[in-house]
Every structure is written in C-alpha cells, then in structure tokens.
Amino acid sequence: MSDDHRRQTTREVPKSPWDRYGWLMAVxxxxxxxxxxxxxxxxxxxPFWIVIGWVALVVFVVLYVGGFIRGLHQGGGLGRPTSxxxxxIFAGLIACAVVSLPAEGGSALSFLPFIMSFASYGLSRAAHWITTIAAIAxxxxxxxxxxxxRSYITILVIVLLLGVVNTxxxxxxxxxxxAERLGRELATSAGREAVARDVHDLIGHSLTVVQLKSQxxxxxxDTDPERAKAELADITALTAEAIAGVRATVAGARATTLVEQLASGRDALQSAGVDLRVEGEPAALSPVQSLTASWVLREAITNVxxxxxxxTVTxxxxxxxxxxxxDGRGPGDGAGNGLRGMRERAAAxxxxxxxxxGADAGTRVEIRW
Incomplete structure (x- = not known):
C-alpha cells in the first residue's frame, strides 16, 4: 500500500461525536x-456604553464558542501545551466583560463563570487557579x-460552586x-519485548529448518538430484515465509495505531498473496483498546x-x-508463544x-472488552 493510500486511510477515520458536536455544550x-x-x-x-455593551456581548459569545471549538480540534489545556x-481568546473574553461594566453594572459578573470554565478546560492549571481565585475575590x-x-449573591454562590466543580x-x-499515558508506555514496552521474542522465534525456527534441508x-x-531440487524448493519457500513473517512483525512494531497496523498488515498479506477485508471502523475502539487491538492484529496476521x-483474512x-x-487450514493443536502473548496482553x-x-473454516481470533 502506498503512502498516499495510507494517509487517505488515516483521514477517513470518522471523528467521534464529541469532536463533532461537543461545541453544542458551550452554546x-x-x-x-x-x-x-x-x-x-x-x-x-x-447610549454609547449600551452600544458598546451589546457589541461586547456578541463578541464574547463568538470568542467563547470559537475558542471551545478551537480547543477541541487543536488540543491544549488540562496538562497539555496551550497555543x-x-x-x-482568553484576553478577549476578559476585555468584553470589562467594557460591559458601564452599561450592565453588576450583571457583568455573569461573564465570570464562562471565563473561569475557559481557563480551567482550555488553558493551564496556573490559569485555572488564578482565574478561580480572582473571580471569587x-x-x-x-x-x-x-x-x-447584595442581590448578586446568587452569582457568588455559582462562582464558588463552579470553582470547586472545575477543580x-x-x-x-x-x-x-x-494514567492512560503511563499505561500506553508500559504496554509499548511490553510490546517491544514481544516483538523481539517473535523475531527470535521466527528466525531461529526458520534458519534451523533451512540448515537441515540445505545439508x-x-x-x-550427486545421488538423487531430483530430491535435492525438491529440498532446494522447500528452502526457497521457507525463506520466503520467514521474510514475510519478519516483515509483518517489524511493520507491526512500527505501527502505533490500529489504522497504521491495518495498513502495514495489508501490505504484508498482499506480499504473500492474501487478501485483507475490513469490516467496521477503527474509531469504534477507544485509544487504549486500539493499542491492544493493534498488537493482537499484528500477531494474528503473523500467524496467518x-x-x-x-x-482471505477478514x-x-x-x-x-x-x-x-x-479461511486457511485452521488452528493447530498446540499453543505457541504468540497465542500466549496475545492472552497476556488481553488480560492486562x-x-x-x-x-x-472459524464458523466455516480457518482460524478465528477475537478480543472483547
């Protein structure tokens, strides 16, 4: 599969409902x-200040919703770098609230909960604490x-409660x-060890058989040229299988998402004359589930x-x-290291x-959460 097709596959993953419609909460x-x-x-x-107040109110709404959408699409806040x-946008929200004071008086305090939430979820932790304390003060x-x-005590209560809730x-x-990031790091470390073990097992077994057949x-x-040719043909087939297996294993080690693993798996299978069919979308799984699923998929393709x-692989x-x-010849009698590794990763x-x-023929590997 070409790089262009791989990038296209990545772009075709649908966004989650939160990414598409989360901005409605701000509205x-x-x-x-x-x-x-x-x-x-x-x-x-x-009248001058009233006009300024209406303009500030409209600009505040545009900035708040636009900043919320921008944060969803570009990230930032909650421990991540903020653009x-x-x-x-945060400075613009504060400016709108300030210029509204002459026309609105104490009602301009109603802007504070929105400014607090924007700082808490869209900026840094320091901005959260400073904004929360400043709003209460x-x-x-x-x-x-x-x-x-004194009639604005309701706003004070809202600000206090919102400060606690946001914190x-x-x-x-x-x-x-x-915790999810640490889980990914631990799982990635375990996956690297598994890849090293798989490559060792694959190369060790294949080279042992090739050595025996070459001898x-x-x-x-000299004594039986026809049988010697047959043994050489087996060596060619074994080396081709080993190369395909190593290619699949190494490609799986480089893949970091289920989308990329599907792409690398398709490449490896196509090189062996096997067709890959995909039903459903990778976005149906959470990021943590996708990480485990990509390892299971890599191991299953290697076994194929x-x-x-x-x-055909579906x-x-x-x-x-x-x-x-x-739709191959079905599972073997014993459980190899690959199957044990998949069970361990699934349990973890x-x-x-x-x-x-499988229901009709071949082998079925299934992981459920």
Missing amino acids: IWLFFLIYPAIALVESTAA RGQWW ITGLWMLLIPEA VSTSLIIRSSE LAGRLI LRHAQAK VSIAPGLLSVRD AGAALEFGA
Whole structure:
C-alpha cells in the first residue's frame, strides 16, 4: 500500500461525536448570558456604553464558542501545551466583560463563570487557579463595597460552586489522562519485548529448518538430484515465509495505531498473496483498546503468514470487539508463544481473548472488552 493510500486511510477515520458536536455544550450554557442582555435592555447608561455593551456581548459569545471549538480540534489545556491563540481568546473574553461594566453594572459578573470554565478546560492549571481565585475575590469585593450589590449573591454562590466543580473535574481528567499515558508506555514496552521474542522465534525456527534441508540437499545433489531440487524448493519457500513473517512483525512494531497496523498488515498479506477485508471502523475502539487491538492484529496476521495457508483474512471492528478470521487450514493443536502473548496482553487490558476454529473454516481470533 502506498503512502498516499495510507494517509487517505488515516483521514477517513470518522471523528467521534464529541469532536463533532461537543461545541453544542458551550452554546447551551450561553443561555445564562440572558442576564447581561436583560441588564442592557433595562440600562440607564449613556447610549454609547449600551452600544458598546451589546457589541461586547456578541463578541464574547463568538470568542467563547470559537475558542471551545478551537480547543477541541487543536488540543491544549488540562496538562497539555496551550497555543498562543487560546491566550488571546482568553484576553478577549476578559476585555468584553470589562467594557460591559458601564452599561450592565453588576450583571457583568455573569461573564465570570464562562471565563473561569475557559481557563480551567482550555488553558493551564496556573490559569485555572488564578482565574478561580480572582473571580471569587472580584465577586466578593463587589458585594462588600457596593451596598446594592447584595442581590448578586446568587452569582457568588455559582462562582464558588463552579470553582470547586472545575477543580475536581479537571483534576480527575488530568489524572485519567496521565494514567492512560503511563499505561500506553508500559504496554509499548511490553510490546517491544514481544516483538523481539517473535523475531527470535521466527528466525531461529526458520534458519534451523533451512540448515537441515540445505545439508540434506548437499548430500543428495550427486545421488538423487531430483530430491535435492525438491529440498532446494522447500528452502526457497521457507525463506520466503520467514521474510514475510519478519516483515509483518517489524511493520507491526512500527505501527502505533490500529489504522497504521491495518495498513502495514495489508501490505504484508498482499506480499504473500492474501487478501485483507475490513469490516467496521477503527474509531469504534477507544485509544487504549486500539493499542491492544493493534498488537493482537499484528500477531494474528503473523500467524496467518506462518501457518494458515489462507487466501482471505477478514478483520471485524465494533465497539469493544476486534475479530480476525481467515479461511486457511485452521488452528493447530498446540499453543505457541504468540497465542500466549496475545492472552497476556488481553488480560492486562481487561479483555478476554478467544482463539479457535472459524464458523466455516480457518482460524478465528477475537478480543472483547
């Protein structure tokens, strides 16, 4: 498979519903900006400041929704590097709230919960703490210094509760992300050891057989040339099988996602004259599931190249499921290192692995979460 086709395969993976529609959550919460809008309608300030207030309100909405969408698409925040553009959007949100004060008065405090959430989920941890503390202090001082501001106690309660909620939820998200990252690193380390073991087993077995057959062919070349030719033909077939197996194993070691593993597996199978069919989309599995699934897929394809003598391999992907079926000669009697490695990886990922004969013929390898 060419690099262009591989890149196309990667682009065709559909985005998750959250990536496509998560921005709607930001739109729904904007309903609470009705209070600054009401304050502008009832404002007795100079017309100039009322116009400025309406412009600031519209710009605030555009910046908030746009920044939320930008954060979903480009990442940042929650322990990840934040782009400079997100900081400019954050500064714009604060500026809109400040210029609204002359026309809206205390109702401009309604912008604070949105600014707090943007800092917590879209910027850095330092920005979360500074913004949360500043929002609580500003709301508290407003109520203490301006007697008629006691009616805004509801906003103070909301700011306090939101500060707690944002702190707890973002901490949990960061810890979950860190645990997932460490899990990937540990799994990758185990996968490298497994690849080294697979290559050693494959090369050791193949070279042993090739050595024996070459010695036999050398003894027969004068006494039985026809049988010597047959042994040489077997050596050619064995080396071709070993090369294909090593190619599949090494390609699997380079692949970091299920999409890439499918592409490298297709290349290895095509070189052996085997057709690969894929049912479902890789995006049906979570990132952690995809990592384990890619290793199982690599091992299953390697086994097909080594033993199956198959013409077609079918990979089925669904939420919590990866199935690999071939139409070859079926599973052998014993369980090799490859099968044991797949079971160990599945167990470590909290999944169950099934291995056996297919419904019609061949072999079926299935992992379920």
